[in-house]
Amino acid sequence: MSNAPQTLANSAALDFLMSRRSRPAKTLVAPAPTRAQLLPLLTAAARTPDHGKLEPWRFVVIEKPAMARLAELTVQAGARLGKSEADIIKGRSQFDLGHLAVVVVEVQKDSVKIPTIEQSYSAGAVCLALLNAALAAGWGANWLSGWASHDRRFCQDAFGLQDRERVAGIIHIATQGTVPPERPRPDLSALTTWMPE
Structure with a gap:
């Protein structure tokens, strides 16, 4: 019996990664995933590398009825900011056209061991993991942000963000048009x- 290490290749996963392609959010159409269909995608995203097991992120799911409110909040924020x-x-188009989106919220945690930048990287990795999970499941998906997602007041009003939280990304998921x-x-x-040496 050989003691050589086993190579655990997953050719289908590698083929997917070599050909993955985001779908522009404006081309996504109904239907969007149901809550039951979305939960496995969130589960996959939550398997992201997370140094120290801090879970420096959380999810806010935007369902279709909430999109109109967010579009109006974007207009108000734009007027306030002089856009x-x-x-x-x-800025409002992603909500006007959106069917379902997941806001990945970066949550900075106190840690003497884990630098804040590593927590940011983990939140970004969650965005990509969710995007790829949605695409692998056959949905169309796109990772957006936009100027409003960087405005503190908008994020508080729209998504209920607290101190030390910010939007890492907004992942739109629906049917590929x-x-x-x-x-x-x-x-x-x-x-x-x-670096050979």
């Missing part, structure tokens, strides 16, 4: 440094 009409229209074309990908030779 242009074009910026306000663009159209297949987007492939886009240029990074040149790995220009981005990779090999």
Whole structure:
């Protein structure tokens, strides 16, 4: 019997990652996942690397009836911040067009061991994990933010964010309306440094 380490390849998962492609939010159509269909995707996202097991993130699920309220809050925030009409229209469009979205909220936790930047990285990783879980499950999905998601007052009014919380991303999930074309990908030779010694 060989004592060589076993390679636990998952070719289907690697094939998916090599070909994954976000679906533009404006191309998503009804239906969106039900709560029962969304829970496995949230479960997959919560398996993200989390140094210290701090769980420095939480989820706020925006269902269709809440979208109109968020669009109106975006208009109010835009007026308060002096945004242009074009910026306000663009900012509210993700809620005007949205069917379901998950706000990944970064929650900074006190820790003498885990730097805050690592907590931010974990929250960002949750966004990507949720996006990929939705795509792998056959849904269309897109990771957005937008200027309103960086405004403290908007985030408090819209999502109930507390001190030391901020939006890491807004993941829109619904049915894929159209297949987007492939886009240029990074040149790995220009981005990779090999250190043989």
